[in-house]
Amino acid sequence: MYSRSNNGARSHRWTATLVMGQVLLWSCAAEAEKLPHNLQIHGFASQSWLMSSDNNVFGKSSSGSGSFDFRELGLNASMRPLPRLQFSAQMLSRWAGKGSEGNIRLDYGFIDYTVFSGETSQFGIRLGRMKNPLGFYNDTRDVPFTRPSILLPQSIYFDRTRKLALAADGVHLYGERRSEMGDISFQAGVARPLVRGDEAEAAVFGQLVQGHLAPEMSYIGRVNYELDGGRIRFAASATQLNMSYSPGEGSIHFVPVIFSAQYNAERWSLTSEYAFRNLQYKNFGAMPDMDISGESYYFQGVYRLTPEWEAIARYDVLYMDSNDRQGRKWAASGTGDGRHAHNRFAKDITVGLRWNITPEFMLRAEYHHVNGTGWLSTLDNPNPADMSQRWDLFSILGSFRF
Structure with a gap:
C-alpha cells in the first residue's frame, strides 16, 4: 500500500477547467444563435464553499477558512437526426477534493434507438456510456438543479464511490407502459464499470494500492411505478458490480439493492429510500475472503415555501455491516488497523434552504x-x-444553467 501525489498535474487541470469554462461561455452564445431544430445544447456551472468543525469534505474544509474545492462544470448536447434515433453526450469537469481534481471527462455519451413507440407504450435500446439507473437521483446527480440538496443522502449516493456508481459502458434496454392504473417503466442492461483511478481504489480498499482494478461484466436494472402524473412514485433498482484486481487473482463483487418511495403534493414532497448492500472480496492471498452486508436508509421532506424558496430536512443513516452496526466488533478485532468504531457508521441530520433567484x-x-x-x-x-x-x-x- 502507498500514497500518490498529483501536485504535478494541478496546473494542467486548472487549465482544463478554464477551457471548459470558456466552452460554456461559447455555448451560451451559441444558444442565442439559430441552431438546427433537432440540436440542443445545455450546460451548468456551480461553485461551493464548505466548512466543517472536524474531518474534511471535498478538500480541507476543517482548516478554519473552509474549502472552495467543490465545483462542477458541465456541457451537454443531444441531436435527433431521425425520429427514432438520438445521440446524447455530456462533458464534465468536477473538483471535489482529492477524489476528483478537475480533469475533463466524458460523463455520458450514447446512441438511443426507439424500436417501438405507441400511444401507451414504447421500447428501445441504448448503447455507449450511460448513467446507472439506481434509486431516484443517480441519473441526474451531476446537475445541481436536479439534486434535492448540495450533498445527496450519503448513505445511498456515496460521493466517495461516485465514479463506480455514476456511469458505465454497455448496452441498456428500456421500456414504458402507461395506463389508468399508473405508468410502469424499466431500464436494464449489461455494462463494464468505470474502475480506473484513485477514487475507485480508495472506495474499494480504503486507501491507494500498488496494483490496479479492472472492470468485469456487470449487470444493472431498475423498475419504476408512477401514479397520477408522479404524485406517487415507487422504484426498485439493483446492480451486480464485478471487478478484478491485478497482480493476482483477486475479485470483488458488490451488489446493492435499493427500494425507493416518494409522495408529491402541491407544496411538499416526502421521499425515503432503503438500500441493502453485499460486498465480497475473494482470492486476495494473505487477506482472508470477506462477505459483508450493510444497509442504509433516509427520510426526507421538502417544503416549497414560495415558488422561489424551498426548505429541506433529512435524517440519513448508514451501517457498513448490518451485524456490527456500531462498528465495535470491527474495531476490537484489529481489522481496522487502529481505526475507530465510528468509521463503520454515520447518522446525518440535514436542514437546508434553496433560493431560485431566476430560472437560470x-x-x-x-x-x-x-x-x-x-x-x-x-x-x-x-x-x-x-x-x-x-x-x-x-x-x-x-x-448557473442554460
Whole structure:
C-alpha cells in the first residue's frame, strides 16, 4: 500500500477547467444563435464553499477558512437526426477534493434507438456510456438543479464511490407502459464499470494500492411505478458490480439493492429510500475472503415555501455491516488497523434552504450534524484514526444553467 501525489498535474487541470469554462461561455452564445431544430445544447456551472468543525469534505474544509474545492462544470448536447434515433453526450469537469481534481471527462455519451413507440407504450435500446439507473437521483446527480440538496443522502449516493456508481459502458434496454392504473417503466442492461483511478481504489480498499482494478461484466436494472402524473412514485433498482484486481487473482463483487418511495403534493414532497448492500472480496492471498452486508436508509421532506424558496430536512443513516452496526466488533478485532468504531457508521441530520433567484440561477445553504464517519473519503482524510465521531458541516452553493 502507498500514497500518490498529483501536485504535478494541478496546473494542467486548472487549465482544463478554464477551457471548459470558456466552452460554456461559447455555448451560451451559441444558444442565442439559430441552431438546427433537432440540436440542443445545455450546460451548468456551480461553485461551493464548505466548512466543517472536524474531518474534511471535498478538500480541507476543517482548516478554519473552509474549502472552495467543490465545483462542477458541465456541457451537454443531444441531436435527433431521425425520429427514432438520438445521440446524447455530456462533458464534465468536477473538483471535489482529492477524489476528483478537475480533469475533463466524458460523463455520458450514447446512441438511443426507439424500436417501438405507441400511444401507451414504447421500447428501445441504448448503447455507449450511460448513467446507472439506481434509486431516484443517480441519473441526474451531476446537475445541481436536479439534486434535492448540495450533498445527496450519503448513505445511498456515496460521493466517495461516485465514479463506480455514476456511469458505465454497455448496452441498456428500456421500456414504458402507461395506463389508468399508473405508468410502469424499466431500464436494464449489461455494462463494464468505470474502475480506473484513485477514487475507485480508495472506495474499494480504503486507501491507494500498488496494483490496479479492472472492470468485469456487470449487470444493472431498475423498475419504476408512477401514479397520477408522479404524485406517487415507487422504484426498485439493483446492480451486480464485478471487478478484478491485478497482480493476482483477486475479485470483488458488490451488489446493492435499493427500494425507493416518494409522495408529491402541491407544496411538499416526502421521499425515503432503503438500500441493502453485499460486498465480497475473494482470492486476495494473505487477506482472508470477506462477505459483508450493510444497509442504509433516509427520510426526507421538502417544503416549497414560495415558488422561489424551498426548505429541506433529512435524517440519513448508514451501517457498513448490518451485524456490527456500531462498528465495535470491527474495531476490537484489529481489522481496522487502529481505526475507530465510528468509521463503520454515520447518522446525518440535514436542514437546508434553496433560493431560485431566476430560472437560470440558484443559491443553496445547508447544515449537517453528523454522528460517525462511515461515508467520508480516505483521500481527504488519510488518517482515519484521527477522525472525530461527532462533527458539523455547513455549505453554500451557487449554480448557473442554460
